[in-house]
Amino acid sequence: MPVLVAGGVLALGGVVAIPLGGWDTVQLQSAVIPEQPIGQPYVGARLSTAIDDIYLTDEHPDGFSDPDPGETWLVVVATMENLLDEPEIPLGNRSFWAFTIPGVLELGVSLDSGSYSTLLQRDGSYGPRLQPGVPDTVEFVFAVSDRLFSEGDEVRIGLTDAEKQDADIYDGIRWWRPHVAVEVPVVIRDER
Amino acid sequence: MSAWWRANRWYLLALLVLLPASVVVAMIPRWFPYLERQPAAESVERGDTARYSGADFTLTGLEVLDGDDWGVPEADVVVATLVVDVVEPVETVCELQVVSAEGAGFERFWDEAPYSSDYDVPDEYETRCSLAEAGSFDVRIPFLVPADEVTEPVVQVTAWGSLPRVLRLH
Amino acid sequence: MRARVAVPAGVGLVLLAFGATLFTPTDEVRMAPFPVAAGIGEEVASQHHVATIHEVALADVVELDGWRGTTSGVWLVAEATLAGYVERTTVGVDLFVDGVRFESTPRADSDTVDGRVVDPGLPVTGAILLELPRDILDRPGATSAVLRLGAAGDTRLDSVIEWRIDLTALEHHAEVELDRVRKGAP
Numbered sequence: 224m225p226v227l228v229a230g231g232v233l234a235l236g237g238v239v240a241i242p243l244g245g246w247d248t249v250q251l252q253s254a255v256i257p258e259q260p261i262g263q264p265y266v267g268a269r270l271s272t273a274i275d276d277i278y279l280t281d282e283h284p285d286g287f288s289d290p291d292p293g294e295t296w297l298v299v300v301a302t303m304e305n306l307l308d309e310p311e312i313p314l315g316n317r318s319f320w321a322f323t324i325p326g327v328l329e330l331g332v333s334l335d336s337g338s339y340s341t342l343l344q345r346d347g348s349y350g351p352r353l354q355p356g357v358p359d360t361v362e363f364v365f366a367v368s369d370r371l372f373s374e375g376d377e378v379r380i381g382l383t384d385a386e387k388q389d390a391d392i393y394d395g396i397r398w399w400r401p402h403v404a405v406e407v408p409v410v411i412r413d414e415r
Numbered sequence: 416m417s418a419w420w421r422a423n424r425w426y427l428l429a430l431l432v433l434l435p436a437s438v439v440v441a442m443i444p445r446w447f448p449y450l451e452r453q454p455a456a457e458s459v460e461r462g463d464t465a466r467y468s469g470a471d472f473t474l475t476g477l478e479v480l481d482g483d484d485w486g487v488p489e490a491d492v493v494v495a496t497l498v499v500d501v502v503e504p505v506e507t508v509c510e511l512q513v514v515s516a517e518g519a520g521f522e523r524f525w526d527e528a529p530y531s532s533d534y535d536v537p538d539e540y541e542t543r544c545s546l547a548e549a550g551s552f553d554v555r556i557p558f559l560v561p562a563d564e565v566t567e568p569v570v571q572v573t574a575w576g577s578l579p580r581v582l583r584l585h
Numbered sequence: 586m587r588a589r590v591a592v593p594a595g596v597g598l599v600l601l602a603f604g605a606t607l608f609t610p611t612d613e614v615r616m617a618p619f620p621v622a623a624g625i626g627e628e629v630a631s632q633h634h635v636a637t638i639h640e641v642a643l644a645d646v647v648e649l650d651g652w653r654g655t656t657s658g659v660w661l662v663a664e665a666t667l668a669g670y671v672e673r674t675t676v677g678v679d680l681f682v683d684g685v686r687f688e689s690t691p692r693a694d695s696d697t698v699d700g701r702v703v704d705p706g707l708p709v710t711g712a713i714l715l716e717l718p719r720d721i722l723d724r725p726g727a728t729s730a731v732l733r734l735g736a737a738g739d740t741r742l743d744s745v746i747e748w749r750i751d752l753t754a755l756e757h758h759a760e761v762e763l764d765r766v767r768k769g770a771p
Contacts, residue, residue: 239603308685345655348692355685356718357658395612489768490707512672523705524672561706 256381259405267384267404269307270321270353274380275360276300278412279372284342284362285349295369295415297327299380300344304358307396311353313361314341315383319401323381327365330383330401338366374413379406456571456583467582468574469503470546474584476555477570482562486533493525493558494534495570497584499544500551509544509574511556514583518564524571528559546574616741620733623748628666632744633674633736634703638665638713639771641732641750644761647714649696654714661687661715661752662761663732665698666770668708675702677737680715682752683726690714696765700737711766717752727752 240246259265264273277299281290290296301322305311315321317333328334343351344360351361372378381403388397420427459465464473476496485492493513513525529542536542540555560568572582623629628637641663647654654660667676678689678699689699698711721727728751735745 242606310686310688343692346652346692348694350691352688352691354658354687354716354718356720357656357716359657518706522671523669525704526673559704559707564706 256403257405259382259407261407261409263407264302264304265382265384265405266306267382268387269305269311269315269319269385269398270313271304271306271358272321272382273302274299274322274382274407274409275302276412277378277380277409278414279369279374280414282414283340284364285340285347288340290366290369293369294366297324297365297367297372297411299324299363299365300360301363302358302360303353305353305355308355310355312341313351313353314339314363319385319398320383322383323403324365324378326371327367330403334365340364372411374411376411377408378411379408381406452579454579454581456581459582459584461585465582465584466502467572467580468507468509468546468577469501469505470509471498471500471502472572472582472584473498473500474570475553477568477585479560479565479568480534482532482559487531487559489562490532490559491562491565492532492534493560493565493568494555495558495568495584496540496553496555497544497570497572498551499546499554501546501549504549505546505574505576507546507574507576509546509572511544511554511558512571512573513558513560513565514569514571515560515565515567517566518561525558525560527556529557531559532557544572618733618735618740618743618745620745620747623746625748625750629746630670631735631746633670634676634734634746635668635670635705635708636665636734636746637770638663638732638748640664641748641755642761643717643752643755643757644759645757646760647712647763648760649693649712649714649763650765652693652696654690654692656716658716658718659721659757660761661713661717661732661755662763663713664710664763664771665713665734666708666710667698667703667734669703669705671705673702673704675737676700677735677740678713678715679733680717681731681733682717682721683724687715687717690716698766701766707768708770709766709768710771712763714763722753728754 261274264271280296280298283296284298303313313321318331320328320330323329340349341351342349342362344362353359382405383401384404385398385401388399390397457465461474461477464471474497478494480492480494482488482490482492495511511527514522516522529536534557536555536557539553541552542556544554569583569585572584621629621631625638625641628635644660644662647660647662661680676699680687689697693714695701697714698709699713703709730750730752732748732750733745735743
């Protein structure tokens with residue numbers, strides 16, 4: 224009898240743990256990150272992202288900004304689609320950037336707000352916000368040292384993903400364990 | 416069943432009194448502070464001086480100009496002129512608004528509009544009411560209000576540190 | 586209490602407690618804004634705005650004061666007259682379809698009637714533009730989309746004006762030319 228009761232309590236505890244997340248398994252991450260070619264979209268939980276182009280230039284796409292001495296512009300062109308129910312900032316934020324560029328943009332590392340800008344390619348408007356389900360091509364312009372990259376360098380752009388967790392009691396989304404999901408090897412062009 | 420009611424009538428009566436009473440008692444710590452936070456306007460006639468947020472305010476001019484003459488035919492231009500004498504400097508700016516219940520039947524507020532019409536404030540007047548430095552200065556600020564709706568404007572002066580108290584000059 | 590009732594009653598209570606989170610209203614419900622319903626062509630007031638939407642349509646391309654707006658989706662175009670109600674207020678516009686929120690476009694700078702401040706008794710008339718997905722008309726909620734006007738930013742527990750719009754009944758233009766914001770009613 225006591226065994227039955229103990230077993231019953233344990234079973235009940237196990238059942239109660241289900242909605243509280245106690246049985247979620249931990250995904251093992253493979254050591255090798257898969258590759259995909261430029262232009263192919265990766266469908267993540269927040270965005271679908273395809274890298275279209277990457278190049279160095281001294282002429283900012285906005286038509287007038289000049290780089291600081293010793294610096295140049297690194298432009299990444301990507302086509303993205305917002306897969307959520309709310310408008311989204313294309314680049315994301317420090318803990319969950321939409322993509323990574325070694326030496327320029329890394330997960331968990333903030334960017335100086337004056338050192339980058341985002342433009343919509345079709346009309347050059349600043350600070351675009353992706354509406355749910357409306358794909359568009361975005362130009363991300365980063366100020367980098369002019370000695371960081373040169374023509375012909377191969378760079379592995381990381382397309383990121385994370386697990387979307389909806390809060391139960393309050394309104395909110397948490398992005399759990401942002402990581403690089405696929406890498407896109409690209410060759411940097413120099414348009415200077 | 417009626418026996419139960421009769422047997423418990425005093426307890427039920429007590430419940431009828433105590434339930435609303437407990438709601439009232441629970442609300443008291445919220446109600447009176449709420450009342451105290453509501454803006455309390457101090458009325459000041461033109462020419463009189465009132466001390467507010469460490470400065471003496473005097474309304475010296477208040478006119479309503481026809482917007483047709485100033486490039487804004489849909490509006491009237493209210494021009495308020497004040498003398499501000501900062502006695503105890505406070506690191507704050509006082510905000511001026513025109514208040515009127517004419518035209519709508521309830522109070523409406525219009526913010527400073529120094530660049531919205533052809534009315535240019537002469538250089539001898541300040542257009543910003545800063546209370547940060549001791550001394551006296553003249554302030555003149557234009558406002559845009561709906562045309563023909565405001566004949567007796569009131570100028571409300573608000574300094575954030577002195578809320579809920581505000582001055583109303585007219 | 587009789588034992589025969591007590592045990593099932595106890596189990597029932599445990600199940601009720603277990604399901605309590607299922608019945609708790611979410612933040613979305615508890616913090617919802619207070620809407621005033623409006624029809625097209627009707628002047629309506631909330632605690633912040635006095636607004637009239639004169640016309641709503643869909644378009645593939647919009648032109649506004651020299652800016653040519655193309656999209657991979659489709660534009661929702663509205664013409665509205667807005668004023669403040671009690672004091673100077675900001676303007677924010679969103680569209681909801683099946684719980685998905687679309688916001689008014691930041692692409693047209695200050696040439697649309699949203700994204701600015703309005704004063705009481707001093708109405709302004711202009712365009713409202715939102716980008717929607719190309720397949721929006723196929724969605725079940727397209728017949729009962731909600732256009733919401735409130736103060737910009739956070740509208741939780743705030744007074745807003747809402748128009749219920751059947752997107753499938755709207756005229757769909759290839760190109761629409763719009764005027765900049767102007768003072769007064771149209």
